[in-house]
Amino acid sequence: MLSCSELSVRADGSDFVILDHINAHFPDRSLNALVGxxxxxxxTLIKAFLGLVDxxxxxxxxEQNSSESPSDQRLGFVPQFSVAHASLTVEESLAYAFDLTVSDLSSKADTLVSVLKLIGLDEHGEKRVSSLSGGQMRRLGLGLELVSSPECLICDEVTSGLDPLSEDQIIALLRSLVLEHEKTFICTIxxxxxxxxxxxxxxxYQGRLVFQGDYDSLKDxxxxxxxxxxxxxxxxxxLDEWLEQWTGRRAFTCEVPPSNGQPNASLRTCREPVEPTCSVSESAVSTVAVEGKPPHLPSAVSQLLTLLRxxxxxxxxxxxxxWLLLALTFGFPCIVVIFAIKGLPQIEGLALERSGSFIQQLQGDLRYRMEAAETATLVTGLVMFQVVLLTLxxxxxxxxxxxxxxxxxxxxRLKGLRSGMYTLSKLLFTGSIATLQGLWMALFVKVICQFPGAFLPQLGMMALCCVAMTFVCLGMSAVLSSAERASLLSIYLVGFQLPLSGVVLALPDAVVWLLRPFINAYWSWAGYFASMKDFQLYDAYRMxxxxxxxxxxxAATVLFLHIVVGAALVLYGCGKTRWDSAS
Incomplete structure (x- = not known):
């Protein structure tokens, strides 16, 4: 039986009481409604049960049956909002939920077949989640929890927004799970x-409990x-009158009968108030006896591999x-090359190693010096163009x-996903894409434009450039409350890369040295250009x-620090529960 004793919750950072000394119990193997x-x-009461609020x-x-396995004794949660990736099929969604929460993979096939049939989606296993109706989405939400066999499930507005027929079907499904599979449901409706x-x-009512009992008792x-x-x-x-009346009551304790297919049968037994199932701790800080995650989770590596797959x-x-990703990856390098076409002969002429005669010619021939400077400016501009496109x-x-x-x-995360493994999966996924984009940009442009310098440093610099910006923006995505805010801030960050780098526009020295440590574009450009230091092109620019x-x-060290900062932001943002933004 799930119960709470003297449970109170205050609003964050204030003395305002949301829940005030709630004493409630929810009988096992029953269908419980939470209203108000x-x-x-x-x-807030749901969040308190799930450990989401202080x-x-x-x-x-x-627990009513000590012989049950630990995974059968945990709490499950079925939220009102979307609970699965839209482009996955129903069966794939259930399979991934199983892989992330159940360590015994030998039972996977039988469990998936059983759950699909149980929630009435056995004929819709190949359907994409995006094509499901509202009622089917609610059934899928239940299925995602049932794959790990929780004993008690908390459902937040499980019938909200459904037509009357779908609503009746969902409640009938919950009833069958109670009677045939001895589940317990607590449903806000x-x-x-x-x-x-x-x-x-x-x-x-107003943060206080004013009634618990069966339907006939409610009417009375x-x-x-x-x-x-x-x-x-x-x-x-x-409120005070309701509380006074409830405090002096003779408590109703609902007895759940054997599964005979009849709801509410034998649920009207009235007896003396029962002893509390738990007492208030001296520290007055709540303890959740059963956490929202099973004791026998898959290993961290197993969860990581599942997330990556x-x-x-x-x-x-x-x-x-x-297609957008491919267009950016292969289209942007082509744009750089298009801008470089007219200057390719001049670039080839300066793509030679440094020599004393070249330095003398630069110093003595003003016309040649101006032409070399123009070519060097073109190359530095093309390098910066690459960098800005990679930050985008x-x-x-x-x-x-x-x-x-x-x-x-x-x-x-409530079901047992380790936030560290989620963080690592995101870093590996986005990092792999960014690395390939940076390497391809550097390789394609260098081969076509014949930029001087060693391949490895230049490829590495472009890869670091893209990974660093990817991780910083990923950190924003983890810290900020919405995808729209993260996207907008990332656009601003990219937009200011070019002017604040100080390469194209002259900035006051104080501003340059204040902002430059944070400007990805500057360090990527400077590191790439430094790889040409033994060539005439570099001398022409430095003149x-x-x-x-x-x-x-x-430059590589600073970019690596950007990567570390971005990864730290991701770790911080993913480690911090943001349930309000999720719901």
């Missing part, structure tokens, strides 16, 4: 007309015949994004990656520009 006017604390008091989950279908009803307690009149009845008395499959399924690709890689699926991540330039290793 908007703002009464229903969602609370005072205690929460306990008393808005449609009070469905209260007769529930075994046990809990009513919250509030003196109503129509459950739709419940909130009208609540409003007729002040799923992410690459999602990439291949999302044809719109895939990096922003595209990372800006929406985490924020766009935050709902799913938070839900899977007209004597400002400080870092070495290749110095």
């Amino acid at each position: 006017p908007s703002g009464c604390g229903k969602t 609370s005072e008091g205690e929460i306990a989950h008393r 808005h449609n009070l007309g469905k209260l007769p279908d529930f075994d046990h009803i809990t009513v919250l 307690w509030f003196a109503i015949e129509d459950p739709l009149k419940l909130y009208h009845a609540l409003a007729k008395k002040p 799923r992410r690459y499959k999602l990439l291949m399924r999302d044809t719109g994004y895939l 690709m990096g922003a595209n890689n990372g800006a929406r990656e985490i924020a766009g699926e935050r709902q799913i991540f938070e839900k899977e 007209g520009n004597v400002s400080w330039l870092p070495s290749e290793w110095g």
Whole structure:
């Protein structure tokens, strides 16, 4: 039996009490309704049970059958919002949920077949999630939890937004799970007309519990015949009067009968108030006896591999994004080459190693010096163009990656997904794409334009450039509350790369040295250009520009620090629960 004793929750950073000394119990193997006017604390009570908010008091989950496996004794959660990736099929979604939460893979095939049949989607296993109806989505949400066999499931507005027929079907499904599979459900609902279908009803009002019992007891307690009149009845008395009346009650304890197919049978036994199942700790800090994750999770490596397999499959399924990615990866280098075509002969003429005669010619022949400077300026501009395009690709890689699926991540974290493995999977996925983009950009442009310098440093610099911007934008995606905000900030960040680098526009020295450590474009450009230091092109540029330039290793070190900062942001953002932005 799931229960709480003297449970209180305060709003973050204030003394405002959302839930005040709630003492409630939810019988095993029953269908429980949690109702109350908007703002009464229903969602907060759910979050407290799931350990998502700080609370005072205690929460306990008393097991009825000690022979059950630990995974059968945990809490499950079925949220109202979308719970699966739209481009996966129903069967794939269930399979990935199993792989992330269940360590015994030998039972996977049988479990998936059983769950599909149980939730009534056995004929829709090959359907994409995006094509499911509202009722089918609710069934899938249940299935994603049932693959790991929780004993008790908390459902947030499981019938909200459904047509009457779909609503009846969902409640019938829950009833069958209670009777045939001995599950326990706690459901927040808005449609009070469905209260007769529930075994046990809990009513919250202004953050306090004012009733628990069966449907007939509810009607007697509030003196109503129509459950739709419940909130009208609540409003007729002040909260203090309801609390005084409830405190002096003779508590109703609902007995759940053997599974005989009849809801509400033998649920009207009234007896003396039972002893609390848990007491308030001296520290007044709540403890959750059963966490929202199974004790026997797959290994961290297994979860990581599952996340990577799923992410690459999602990439291949999302044809719109895939074509955009390919267009950026292969189109941007072509644009750079187009701008370089007219200057290719001049670039080839300066792509020679340094010689004393060349230095003398630069110093003595003004016309040649001007032509060489123009060619050097063209090359530095083309290098900067590459860099800016790579930062744009990096922003595209990372800006929406985490924020766009935050709902799913938070839900899977509740089921036992390690946030560290999720973080690592995102870094590996986006990092692999960024590395390939950087390497291809550098290789394609260098081969066509015949830029001087060694291949390895230049390829490495472009790869570092794209990975660094990708990780920084991925960090924004992890820290910010929405994909739109992360995308907008990433666009601003890329937009200011060129002017703030100081390469194209002259900036005051104080501004340059204040901002330059944070400008990816400058270090990527400078590191690439430093790789040409033994060639005439470099000398031609330096004849007209004597400002400080870092070495290749110095630039690579700064870019590596950008990567570390970005990865740290991702780790911080993924480690911090952001359930409000997910729901």
